[in-house]
Amino acid sequence: MFANAISGLVLLCLSVGYYLTADAMPSSILDTTVTSAAFPKLLAIAGGLLSSALIIQNLVSWRLSARPASASSPDPDVPDIFNWTAHRRALGLLGIVTIFIIALEVVGYPAAIGLLILAVSVYQGYRLSLLSVAVAVGGALFFWLFFMVFLGIHMPLGIFSRFAASHFLPFA
Amino acid sequence: MDGFNIALHTIFATPAVVYALIGVAWGIIGGALPGLSASITMALLLPFTFGMDPTMAIILLASTYVGAEYGGSIPAILIRTPGTSAAVTTVLDGYEMHKQGKSAEALGISLVVGVIGGLIGMILVVALTGPLSKVALYFTAPAYFALGVFGLSLIATLSEGSLIKGFLAAIAGLAISTIGIDPLSGVQRFTFGSAELLGGIDAILVLIGMFAMAELLEQTSRPDWNKTSTRLRIKLPDRATWKRIWPATLIGTGIGTFDGVTPGGGATLASFLSYNEAKRWSKHPEEFGKGSPEGIAAPEAANNTVAATALIPTLTFGIPSSGSTAVLLGGLILHGIEPGPALLTRDPQFVYGLFGGLFIANLSQLVLGFVMLPPCLWLVNRPKAFLMAFIIALVSSGIYSINQNVMDIVLMVGMGVLGYVMRVLRFPILPLVLALVLGGIVERNFRRAVDLGYGDYSIFIKDPLSATLLGLTVLFVAITIVMNFRRRRRAATQTTVQAAE
Numbered sequence: 126m127f128a129n130a131i132s133g134l135v136l137l138c139l140s141v142g143y144y145l146t147a148d149a150m151p152s153s154i155l156d157t158t159v160t161s162a163a164f165p166k167l168l169a170i171a172g173g174l175l176s177s178a179l180i181i182q183n184l185v186s187w188r189l190s191a192r193p194a195s196a197s198s199p200d201p202d203v204p205d206i207f208n209w210t211a212h213r214r215a216l217g218l219l220g221i222v223t224i225f226i227i228a229l230e231v232v233g234y235p236a237a238i239g240l241l242i243l244a245v246s247v248y249q250g251y252r253l254s255l256l257s258v259a260v261a262v263g264g265a266l267f268f269w270l271f272f273m274v275f276l277g278i279h280m281p282l283g284i285f286s287r288f289a290a291s292h293f294l295p296f297a
Numbered sequence: 298m299d300g301f302n303i304a305l306h307t308i309f310a311t312p313a314v315v316y317a318l319i320g321v322a323w324g325i326i327g328g329a330l331p332g333l334s335a336s337i338t339m340a341l342l343l344p345f346t347f348g349m350d351p352t353m354a355i356i357l358l359a360s361t362y363v364g365a366e367y368g369g370s371i372p373a374i375l376i377r378t379p380g381t382s383a384a385v386t387t388v389l390d391g392y393e394m395h396k397q398g399k400s401a402e403a404l405g406i407s408l409v410v411g412v413i414g415g416l417i418g419m420i421l422v423v424a425l426t427g428p429l430s431k432v433a434l435y436f437t438a439p440a441y442f443a444l445g446v447f448g449l450s451l452i453a454t455l456s457e458g459s460l461i462k463g464f465l466a467a468i469a470g471l472a473i474s475t476i477g478i479d480p481l482s483g484v485q486r487f488t489f490g491s492a493e494l495l496g497g498i499d500a501i502l503v504l505i506g507m508f509a510m511a512e513l514l515e516q517t518s519r520p521d522w523n524k525t526s527t528r529l530r531i532k533l534p535d536r537a538t539w540k541r542i543w544p545a546t547l548i549g550t551g552i553g554t555f556d557g558v559t560p561g562g563g564a565t566l567a568s569f570l571s572y573n574e575a576k577r578w579s580k581h582p583e584e585f586g587k588g589s590p591e592g593i594a595a596p597e598a599a600n601n602t603v604a605a606t607a608l609i610p611t612l613t614f615g616i617p618s619s620g621s622t623a624v625l626l627g628g629l630i631l632h633g634i635e636p637g638p639a640l641l642t643r644d645p646q647f648v649y650g651l652f653g654g655l656f657i658a659n660l661s662q663l664v665l666g667f668v669m670l671p672p673c674l675w676l677v678n679r680p681k682a683f684l685m686a687f688i689i690a691l692v693s694s695g696i697y698s699i700n701q702n703v704m705d706i707v708l709m710v711g712m713g714v715l716g717y718v719m720r721v722l723r724f725p726i727l728p729l730v731l732a733l734v735l736g737g738i739v740e741r742n743f744r745r746a747v748d749l750g751y752g753d754y755s756i757f758i759k760d761p762l763s764a765t766l767l768g769l770t771v772l773f774v775a776i777t778i779v780m781n782f783r784r785r786r787r788a789a790t791q792t793t794v795q796a797a798e
Contacts, residue, residue, distance in 0.1 A: 129459075132722050136465060143472060146487060153482035158752035159744040161479040161486060165472065172468045179461045204723045211518040215717055218517045218689075219710070225693065226706050238694065242686040249517065249682030260683055268694055278698045 126187060128204045133179035140176055144169035221245055233283030234273070239265030300423070303646055304653030307352065313650065316357040317658040321665050324364020328371070329673035330684060331378045331522045332512065335365035335564075336620035340508045341688070343501050343628060344695035351632035352647050356654030358628045359608070362621050363415055363658045366564060366600045367666060370407040370593070371673055374400060376523040383564035383600035386572040390585065390592030397588050401532035406590050407597045408666040409533055410546045414598035415659035417550050418557065418605025423652055425558070429613045430641035438745035439757050441637065443766035445739035448616035449732055450770045454777040456725035463728050466719065470729035473498055474736020481744060493704045500734050502696065502709045504627045507726050508620065509692050510713025513685060515720060521681040527674045531667055538590055545575040545591035546598045553602025556618070558610060563619035564603040568596035605655065612636050612648065615735060620727055627734045635738060 147165035225241040232240070243261035247253050272278045307313045320342075327338025339361045346354035369381030374391035387407065394403040436444070449471075453463030476487045477497025488494040534542065549571040556567035575595030576585045585592045603618070608625075610616045615636035617623040629636050634647060641648050676684070696709045716726055732739075746763075750756030757763050 128722060132724075143487075150484055150486060153479075153484045155482040157481075157744070157748045159747045161482045161484040163747075164740045164743055165475050165486065168468050168472050168475070172465065172472070175461055175465050175468065179459075179465065182459075182461065204721060206721055208518075208721075211515070212721075214518040215514040218514055219714065222689065222693070222710055226703060226710070229697075229703060229706075234694075234697075238690050241693070242683075242690050245686035245689055246680075246682040249680075249685050250521075251680050251682035261686075264687060264690060268690055272694050272698055276698065279701055280694075280697065281703075 127183060128206050130180045130183035130187075133176045133183065137173055137176035137180070140169050140172035143172065217248060218245070221248060229283070230281045231283050233285045234280035235265050235269040236283070236285070238268045300427075300645065300649040300652070303649035304656070307646075307650035307653040308657060311350075311353065311650070313353060313356050313654040314657050316353045317360045317654045318661050318665065320357040320360025321364035321658050321661050322669055324361035324366075325368035325371075325662075325665060325669040326364075326673055326676060327361065328365035328368020328380045328384075329669075329677060331372050331376075331380055331677075332516050332519075332681075333380070333688070334508075334512070334620065335362055335369070335381050335383075336624050337509045337512055338365050339621060339624040339628075340505045341691060341695065343504060343624070343631070344699050346628065346632070347699055349632075351629075351634055352650040352654070354632050355625070355628055355634070355647070355651055356658070358625055359651065359655055360658035362625065363601070363604050363655065364662065364665070365621070366415075366604045367408060367411045367597075367662055368669075368673065369600075370411075370597055371404065371670070372522070372525075372677055374403045374407065374593075375525040375529065375674075376677065378522045381564075381600075383568045383596070383603070385565065386568045386596040387593055389572070390587070390589045393586070393588035394590070394593070399588070401530050402534065402538070402590070403593055404529070404531045404666075404670070405533045406538065406542060406593045408531060408662065410542065410549065410594045410598040411601035412659055412662050413546055414550045414553055414601035415605050415662070416656070418554060418602040419652065419656055419659060421554055422605055422608050422655075425609055426613060426641060426648065426652075429609065430638055432638050435762050436638050437760055437762070438742045438749055439760040439763035440766065442739060442742040442746050443757060443760075443763040443770075444614060444616075444637070445735055445742065447766045447770045447773075448614065449728060449735065449739075450774055451616060452731050453725075453728040454774060456727050458723045458725055460774070460777055460781060462722075462724045466724050466726070467728035467732040470732025470734075471736045471739065473503065473729075474733050475740065480737075481741070493702075493708075498708060498712075498733075499631075499699075499705070500627050501631060501699065502705060503712050503733050504624055504730060505692060505696060506709040506712025507716040507730055508624065509688070510710060511716025511720060511726070513689060513692075514713060514717040516681075516685065522677070524678045525674065527671070527678060529670065529674060531670060534590070542590050542594035544578060545571075545595040548575045548578065549595040549598030550602045553599035554606050556599070557603040557606025557608075559618065563607075564600035564621075565619075567599040567603045571595040571599035601659075605659070608651075608655075612640055613638055615738070617731060620730075623727055623730050623734065626731070630734050630737075637738075 144166060147162040147169060150162045152160060221244045225237055228237045239261045242264040246257050251257050273280050324338055327333045328335060339358050342358060342361055346357060365381055366383060369379055369384035370387045373379040373384040373387040374395050377388055377392040379385045379388055391403045449467045453467045454460055456463045476494055478495055479486055552571040553567045572595050575591050576582050579591050607618045607622045610618060611622045611626055617626045693706050696705050719726055746756055757767060
């Protein structure tokens with residue numbers, strides 16, 4: 126009901142914070158008639174005004190819809206934020222990607238990318254089987270060959286870096 | 298060298314043809330996979346364009362857009378699931394033809410009219426870009442700033458949802474673009490002591506995060522799509538079919554041209570409009586929705602024409618008409634090419650080289666449409682779980698490969714989360730992305746203009762072109778507010794009447 130007003134309030138706070146940070150910026154000897162803070166300040170003012178407008182708009186439409194005589198149509202701009210199943214699923218995927226980011230420099234790129242493929246496919250509903258493991262291993266091999274061997278990009282090797290240093294792995 | 302010779306030189310003396318073919322092939326695959334829109338398919342390629350010649354990089358990206366518009370019709374016809382939003386109308390008659398055992402004919406119509414639409418669109422692009430770029434002489438710093446404001450306002454007002462949210466998204470994009478060392482004064486802005494933020498937030502991280510990562514987060518709760526037979530072929534239209542579909546093809550091309558050059562128009566709107574008009578002017582309107590070949594020809598011609606004509610506002614004014622052209626604009630900026638009225642006079646090698654590459658891209662669809670069908674069908678039939686896993690792996694690897702920095706993946710994922718939250722709260726993403734991409738140019742011209750006026754802001758009114766553009770911005774916003782207000786009042790009245798009844 127008040128999702129837009131709350132969004133507006135958050136954005137208003139951010140606009141104020143953005144303005145104060147811009148205001149605290151040091152001046153430079155290279156500054157001309159316009160300082161480096163001028164444009165951000167302009168944005169902060171516009172952002173503050175529009176955020177306030179969003180809050181007011183939400184409150185006004187809430188008051189109008191609360192009138193007993195009114196039978197106003199549902200506002201298409203009011204978000205449906207309560208689809209918790211979808212948010213939980215998104216959060217789970219986010220968790221997998223976060224673990225991948227942490228694992229990247231620990232276990233190295235080839236292992237991390239293989240685990241990422243396996244974790245995402247299982248999370249998306251494909252059962253953990255020999256096939257899903259084979260796809261993950263094949264995927265890791267493909268990405269390793271493409272990025273590290275073909276494109277020559279230095280990906281992290283983590284715990285395998287000592288092994289790679291003894292020239293067993295190319296382009297490490 | 299004139300434009301034609303530059304285009305020929307690009308085609309024959311550079312690897313442009315190879316990049317055009319790769320782009321179209323990748324675009325067809327991306328378009329054919331439901332959930333991967335044309336913009337996401339293009340965004341996924343962005344990290345691989347680093348280090349490439351700018352002309353080749355943009356040919357690759359623009360060819361991907363061309364291929365994706367055709368690719369989107371494959372699942373629309375075969376599994377009733379549009380691969381891209383522009384293929385939504387193709388579902389109506391395409392799937393009906395598939396049910397009648399005419400999948401090969403439906404795919405053939407989509408392919409051929411797409412090529413025709415794309416080629417006509419390219420001819421118009423070549424014809425119109427030259428005259429439009431002549432206005433470059435009248436553009437000063439205040440006018441460039443006003444053009445940026447006009448473009449952002451246009452996208453904010455035309456984006457789906459609330460006008461206020463559209464403008465707030467644009468402001469957020471401009472604010473993100475101010476992060477990092479100020480190039481004019483050397484002052485650190487909004488870095489909060491982080492060395493990672495000194496260079497600012499790369500537009501590529503925002504583009505991939507907002508388009509690809511946010512979509513993946515949203516897709517995770519959606520079920521797998523239907524599967525189809527892998528033994529399908531394409532059959533080009535025969536003479537009788539041609540006779541029937543050419544008026545619809547012309548209608549689609551005409552509407553596609555108009556929508557492509559209109560900022561905020563986009564391929565999806567063009568598809569809907571052309572479908573309606575083709576039905577209105579058809580000799581067999583009763584067959585629409587029941588497997589009419591015209592029902593495929595009109596929207597497919599329209600969306601492929603848009604893929605070409607959308608280049609006009611993107612290149613000459615820096616105003617994209619859709620998410621796909623916003624990614625293309627991002628690609629231009631990332632490769633140091635500043636779009637605007639002066640682009641043709643400043644960099645004719647790039648502009649005509651791009652046109653040459655795109656002619657090849659459109660023509661190559663006729664061959665690649667056949668060649669790419671079996672791999673597309675194979676991919677569509679894979680479990681969605683595996684495809685998602687590979688896309689996430691590709692996105693993460695691609696982002697890391699740019700600077701070999703884990704922080705880039707963190708920022709990209711952060712932008713993906715922001716994109717997801719914005720989708721949930723119904724804030725449009727396009728104004729934010731566009732503002733971020735154009736932020737540097739808008740701010741630089743703002744400061745240059747105020748400097749020119751010795752600190753006097755009235756320079757934006759005194760400059761005639763700037764005043765006209767700002768006036769148009771105010772007018773456009775006012776019209777949108779009035780129209781929204783009337784629409785809401787009409788909807789409220791209808792609901793009251795219904796409630797009373």
